[in-house]
Amino acid sequence: EVQLVESGGGLVQPGGSLRVSCVVSGFRFSSYWMSWVRQAPGKGLEWVANINQDGSETKYVDSVRGRFTISRDNAKNSLYLQMNSLRAEDTAFYYCARCLCGDAGEGGFDPWGQGTLVTVSS
């Protein structure tokens, strides 16, 4: 069974840092692009970042570029999102997802983890 399990969410002060993790099982992790998507409470989905199979290529939404870093450890079947200089507007559920990414945007994200809540507040 394909599974993605996020962890590491919590309460952090504005300007602080946090790293969320995603451990996967049930598929060959090193063969897929991976993604982080967030959802503020009661709001819609927002793509945050993508990383390619060996970690050599990353993409970010403009609002987090320079503050967030996506990375992966294929030996540990793990995906990470290091979040620095956090702001109140970064408060959201953070989901990891396998990206069935084709060169022309084919495939979509499937499956998704259950999400981990990051709250930025003083």
Next chain:
Amino acid sequence: SYVLTQPPSVSVAPGQTARITCGGNNIGSKSVHWYQQRPGQAPVLVVYDDSDRPSGIPERFSGSNSGNTATLTISRVEAGDEADYYCQVWDFGSNHWVFGGGTKLTVL
């Protein structure tokens, strides 16, 4: 940046057909993916590449895409289909994945 526009809400009676639209400039030239998100749960891919269904998704879910509008169609709607639905595309111009604002499907 590329914008996807969805109606905030759609209502339909059980057994009827629900159509949820996703508007975007020349969206017919892109691959559109659709997600279902039930309350308190993670999103689930229900249609990818405009009209393909992942394994395990009922045939009642179908998609189409042409011109400036993509459509998710849910036939024979059931109470369990009540959820938020999101469309998604890859925007080559900005190198971003883009989601629509979401549509809340209410089963009357």
